[in-house]
Amino acid sequence: MAAVENFVVNTDEGLLPQADALPPELPSLPPGEWMKKNLFSSPFSTILTFVFGAMALAAINVLVDFIFSDERNWTAPATNLRLLMTQAYPADQYIRVWVSVGLVAVLTGLSTGLWNAGDALSMKRISMWFMTGGSFVALVALLAPFDSGRRTTWLILAAVVVGIGLAIWFGLGERRRSIFVRSIYVVFGVLGAIIGSLWVVKYGNYALADGELVADPDALVAPTTRIPWTILLAILVGTYFIGRGLAGKVAALLKAIVMGAWLLAPFIIVWVILRDPDLDWDHVISTDIPMALAFGFGGGLILYALTKPGLGEIGKIVAGVLLAVAAFNWVAAFFGWYPMLQKARLSFLFLAIFALAAANFAGDRRTRLQLVWGWLGFMAVVHYMATMANTASTLEIQGDFFLGGLSLTLFIAVLTLMLSFPLGVLLALGRTSRMPIFRVLSTVYIETIRGVPLITILFFFSVIIPIFLPSGMGLSETAAIVIGYTLFSAAYLAENVRGGLQAVRRGQFEAADALGLTGSQRTGFIVLPQALRVSIPPLVGQAIATYKETSLVSIVGGFDLTRIADKVISAQTDFLGVKMENLLIISFIYWVGAFSMSKYSQKLERRLGVGER
Amino acid sequence: MSISDATTAVSDELAARDDMIVCTGVDKWYGDFQALKGVTATIKEQEVVVVLGPSGSGKSTWIRCVNRLEQHQGGTIVVDGVELTNDVRNIEKIRSEVGMVFQQFNLFPHLTVLDNITLAPKWVKKQPKDVAEENARKLLDRVGIPEQADKYPGQLSGGQQQRVAIARSLAMEPRVMLFDEPTSALDPEMIKEVLDVMKELAQQGMTMVVVTHEMGFAREVADRIIFMEAGEIVEVGTPEHFFTNPTEDRTKLFLSQIL
Numbered sequence: 036m037a038a039v040e041n042f043v044v045n046t047d048e049g050l051l052p053q054a055d056a057l058p059p060e061l062p063s064l065p066p067g068e069w070m071k072k073n074l075f076s077s078p079f080s081t082i083l084t085f086v087f088g089a090m091a092l093a094a095i096n097v098l099v100d101f102i103f104s105d106e107r108n109w110t111a112p113a114t115n116l117r118l119l120m121t122q123a124y125p126a127d128q129y130i131r132v133w134v135s136v137g138l139v140a141v142l143t144g145l146s147t148g149l150w151n152a153g154d155a156l157s158m159k160r161i162s163m164w165f166m167t168g169g170s171f172v173a174l175v176a177l178l179a180p181f182d183s184g185r186r187t188t189w190l191i192l193a194a195v196v197v198g199i200g201l202a203i204w205f206g207l208g209e210r211r212r213s214i215f216v217r218s219i220y221v222v223f224g225v226l227g228a229i230i231g232s233l234w235v236v237k238y239g240n241y242a243l244a245d246g247e248l249v250a251d252p253d254a255l256v257a258p259t260t261r262i263p264w265t266i267l268l269a270i271l272v273g274t275y276f277i278g279r280g281l282a283g284k285v286a287a288l289l290k291a292i293v294m295g296a297w298l299l300a301p302f303i304i305v306w307v308i309l310r311d312p313d314l315d316w317d318h319v320i321s322t323d324i325p326m327a328l329a330f331g332f333g334g335g336l337i338l339y340a341l342t343k344p345g346l347g348e349i350g351k352i353v354a355g356v357l358l359a360v361a362a363f364n365w366v367a368a369f370f371g372w373y374p375m376l377q378k379a380r381l382s383f384l385f386l387a388i389f390a391l392a393a394a395n396f397a398g399d400r401r402t403r404l405q406l407v408w409g410w411l412g413f414m415a416v417v418h419y420m421a422t423m424a425n426t427a428s429t430l431e432i433q434g435d436f437f438l439g440g441l442s443l444t445l446f447i448a449v450l451t452l453m454l455s456f457p458l459g460v461l462l463a464l465g466r467t468s469r470m471p472i473f474r475v476l477s478t479v480y481i482e483t484i485r486g487v488p489l490i491t492i493l494f495f496f497s498v499i500i501p502i503f504l505p506s507g508m509g510l511s512e513t514a515a516i517v518i519g520y521t522l523f524s525a526a527y528l529a530e531n532v533r534g535g536l537q538a539v540r541r542g543q544f545e546a547a548d549a550l551g552l553t554g555s556q557r558t559g560f561i562v563l564p565q566a567l568r569v570s571i572p573p574l575v576g577q578a579i580a581t582y583k584e585t586s587l588v589s590i591v592g593g594f595d596l597t598r599i600a601d602k603v604i605s606a607q608t609d610f611l612g613v614k615m616e617n618l619l620i621i622s623f624i625y626w627v628g629a630f631s632m633s634k635y636s637q638k639l640e641r642r643l644g645v646g647e648r
Numbered sequence: 649m650s651i652s653d654a655t656t657a658v659s660d661e662l663a664a665r666d667d668m669i670v671c672t673g674v675d676k677w678y679g680d681f682q683a684l685k686g687v688t689a690t691i692k693e694q695e696v697v698v699v700l701g702p703s704g705s706g707k708s709t710w711i712r713c714v715n716r717l718e719q720h721q722g723g724t725i726v727v728d729g730v731e732l733t734n735d736v737r738n739i740e741k742i743r744s745e746v747g748m749v750f751q752q753f754n755l756f757p758h759l760t761v762l763d764n765i766t767l768a769p770k771w772v773k774k775q776p777k778d779v780a781e782e783n784a785r786k787l788l789d790r791v792g793i794p795e796q797a798d799k800y801p802g803q804l805s806g807g808q809q810q811r812v813a814i815a816r817s818l819a820m821e822p823r824v825m826l827f828d829e830p831t832s833a834l835d836p837e838m839i840k841e842v843l844d845v846m847k848e849l850a851q852q853g854m855t856m857v858v859v860t861h862e863m864g865f866a867r868e869v870a871d872r873i874i875f876m877e878a879g880e881i882v883e884v885g886t887p888e889h890f891f892t893n894p895t896e897d898r899t900k901l902f903l904s905q906i907l
C-alpha cells in the first residue's frame with residue numbers, strides 16, 4: 036500500500052494548479068446499463084452493433100491469421116532490426132547511435148519533468164485498461180491458428196491480465212475513483228515491463244554475422260540490445276525526476292535552454308555525433324576559429340552601433356547595404372567569381388538579417404547588449420555546425436550517405452519540417468501582404484508547387500538539378516531530397532498558416548496599431564501567435580503527412596525505412612522475397628510516430644486553449 | 649451657422665488652453681459613400697468631449713481618423729501640433745500620444761493581462777521589462793483589478809477586460825484618450841465600474857474624446873458635447889446647453905428619442 040501511496044498524485048506538486056484536490060471520477064453505469072445505453076439503445080443501433088461487431092471480429096481474425104500463420108517469416112525483420120533502424124551504420128561505431136538516442140532521452144526526460152507533462156489517471160481507468168487488454172489477448176488466443184498448447188499459454192496470460200484488473204477494481208472498491216496516478220508513471224511502468232522482459236523472456240536472438248544467419252529462437256535478445264535499452268530507460272526516468280526537481284526553481288531559464296537544445300539536437304546528433312568529423316586542427320586554428328571570432332565580434336560591434344537609439348534612416352541604410360553584400364556573395368558563388376567559405380556567406384546573410392532587426396533593440400545598454408549576445412551565441416552555433424558539417428567523416432560508410440532506414444526517414448522528416456516551417460510562415464505572410472510584389476510571388480510559388488506531385492519534385496531535385504549546377508558545386512542526393520521536399524512542404528504549410536491568419540480578427544490589428552506597434556511587431560507578437568494557434572490541427576496534419584511521405588524517397592534512390600523493408604531485406608539470400616512481414620513492421624513504426632504527433636497536438640491545443648473562450 | 653454660436657458657450661477659461669486636436673473640414677469616403685462631411689472641431693488640452701449621435705452618423709469614423717486607423721481624404725487633422733499625413737514618422741508619433749479604447753476591448757487573447765499591458769511599452773517605448781511591469785501593476789491598481797495580472801483575457805468579465813484595455817492604453821502614457829462606445833458591449837451591472845475609471849481619469853486631467861450613449865456620463869463629466877448626424881457636426885455645446893436648450897431641430901429630435 037505504501038508503494039501505491041507513493042505514486043499517488045500529490046496536488047501540491049502542481050499537477051493541476053487550480054485544483055485543491057482532484058474530485059473523484061464519476062461512477063460509471065453498471066455494465067448492463069452501459070451496454071443498453073451505448074450499444075442497444077434502439078433496434079437500429081442493435082443491428083449496427085451486431086454488423087460492425089461482426090466486421091471488427093472478421094478484420095481481427097484476418098490480421099491474426101496473417102500474423103500467426105506458419106507461412107510468415109518473422110525472422111526476417113527480427114534479424115534485420117538494425118538494418119531497418121540505421122542501415123549499414125558501422126557496428127564498431129554503434130555506440131554513437133546509442134549516444135544520440137540517449138541525448139534524445141535526456142531531453143525528453145528533462146522536458147516532461149520541467150513541463151510536468153501528463154495527466155492524472157484514476158485507478159478505475161487503469162483497472163479497465165487491464166481488463167480490456169486481457170480480453171483482447173483472450174480474443175487473439177481464440178482466433179489465432181494456434182495449437183492447443185500455445186492457445187492455453189495465451190489464455191493463461193489473458194486471465195492473469197484480466198485478473199490484475201479485477202483485483203484493482205474490487206480491491207480498491209469505491210476508492211478506485213479517487214486514487215490517481217500520474218500518467219507518466221504508467222508510461223514508465225509499461226516501458227519498464229517491456230524492457231525488463233528482455234531480460235527474462237526468450238524472444239530469440241537473430242543476427243546476420245558476416246552474412247551468416249544466426250537464429251536462436253530459444254535465447255534472450257542479444258546483450259547489445261538489452262543493455263543499451265535498459266540504460267536508456269534509466270536515463271529517461273532519472274532525467275524526468277531531475278526535471279521535476281528543478282521545475283520550481285530556475286524553470287524559466289532552464290526551459291529556454293531545453294527548448295534551444297531541442298532545436299540544436301538534430302544537427303548535433305547528425306553532424307557531430309553520428310558523423311564524427313575528422314577535424315583538421317591546423318585548419319581549425321588557422322581559419323575556422325579566427326573567422327568565427329571575426330564575425331562574432333565584428334558583427335557584434337556593428338550591431339551594437341546599429342542599436343543606438345534615434346539612429347533613424349542611417350540604420351536602415353547600413354542594414355540594406357549589408358543585405359546587398361550578402362546577396363552579392365551568393366550571386367558571386369553561383370558564377371564562381373571569387374572563392375569564399377560557405378559559412379562566411381551564411382554569416383554575412385545572418386548579419387544582414389540581425390541588422391534589419393536591430394532597430395527593435397534600440398534602447399538602454401542592456402537591451403542593446405541582448406542583441407549582441409544573441410548574435411555571439413548564434414555565430415558560435417553556426418560556425419561550429421558549419422565546420423563540423425564540412426569536415427570529412429571518420430566513418431567508413433558505403434554509399435552516398437551515412438544514415439539509412441529509420442534514421443534517414445527521421446533525418447529527412449525532421450530537417451524538412453524545421454526548414455519548411457519558417458519558409459511556410461514567410462510565404463503565408465507574403466501571400467497576405469499588402470505589397471503586391473510579395474503577394475504575387477508567394478501566390479505563384481504556392482500554386483505552382485501545389486500543382487506538382489511530390490515525386491516529380493523529388494526526381495527533379497535529385498536527378499535534374501545536379502546536372503545544371505555550375506562545375507565544382509556538388510549537391511548530395513540527400514541534400515537534394517531535403518531541399519526539394521522542403522520547398523514542397525513549405526507551400527502546403529503556407530496555406531495552413533494563411534488559414535490561421537485569416538482567422539485573426541480585425542480588432543487585433545487595430546489594437547496593435549493604436550498602441551503604436553510597428554508592422555513587424557504587430558505580425559510577430561499579435562497576429563502570428565494567434566494564427567499559428569488556430570492552425571495547429573492542419574499544421575500537425577501536414578507534419579504527419581510529411582513524416583509518412585518520406586517513404587517516396589525510396590523511389591528516387593534513398594535508403595529509407597520503406598526501401599530497406601521493401602527491397603533490401605527481400606534481396607538477402609536467407610530471406611528472398613520476404614516482404615509483407617517487413618512492411619507490416621514498418622507500418623507499425625510509422626504509425627507509432629504519426630500517432631504520437633497527433634496525440635501531442637491534441638495536448639498542445641488544449642494547453643494553448645487557456646484563456647481562449 | 650449655429651456651430652459658432654454654440655462654441656461661444658464654452659467658457660473663456662477653456663478657450664484659453666492649448667489646442668490638442670484640431671480638425672478642419674475633414675472628409676472621408678467609403679467608396680462613393682461619404683461618411684464624414686467637412687468635420688471641423690477643436691479639442692483643448694485636458695478637455696473631456698463626449699460625441700453623441702445616432703448609429704451610423706460617423707462618430708467612430710471620425711475618432712478613428714484621429715489616430716489613423718482610417719485615412720481621411722480631405723481637410724486636415726493636427727494632433728498636438730503634428731499634422732497627420734502619409735509620413736510614417738508622424739503617424740507613429742501621433743499613435744504613441746493617442747490611446748484608444750474599443751467597444752470590443754480587443755485585448756490580445758494569447759497574452760496574460762500583464763503582457764497585454766507591458767508589450768507596447770517594452771517594444772515601442774523601449775522600457776526595461778521590470779519598469780514596464782511595475783508601471784503595469786500600478787495601472788491595474790488604478791483601474792481596480794490588481795489581482796488579475798496573471799490571468800488571460802478570456803478568464804475575465806467584460807468589465808474587467810475593458811478596464812485592462814484602459815490600463816493597456818494608459819501604459820503608453822498618452823496625452824489623449826479616445827473611447828469608442830467603451831460600455832456598449834457590457835452587461836448593465838458592469839457599465840458603472842468602467843465609467844468610474846473613466847471619470848477618475850477625467851478628474852486627473854486627461855484629454856478625452858468619448859463616443860457613448862451614456863447620457864449620465866455626458867451630463868456629469870463632459871466639458872463639451874458634440875452632436876453628429878450623417879457625417880456632420882450638427883451642434884456643439886456644454887452639457888447644460890445641450891440637454892436643456894438645444895438649438896437645432898435634429899438635436900431635439902435625437903434627444904426626444906433617447907431620453
Ligand SMILES: Nc1ncnc2c1ncn2[C@@H]1O[C@H](COP(=O)(O)OP(=O)(O)O)[C@@H](O)[C@H]1O
Nearest residue numbers: 678681683701702703704705706707708709710
Ligand atoms: N469600412 C467601412 N466600409 C464602408 N462603409 C463604412 C465602413 N465603416 C463605416 N462605414 C459607414 O460609414 C458610416 C459611419 O459609420 P460609423 O462611423 O461606424 O458610425 P457610428 O460610429 O456613428 O455608428 C456608416 O453609414 C457606415 O455604414
Ligand SMILES: [Mg+2]
Nearest residue numbers: 707708709829
Ligand atoms: Mg460606432
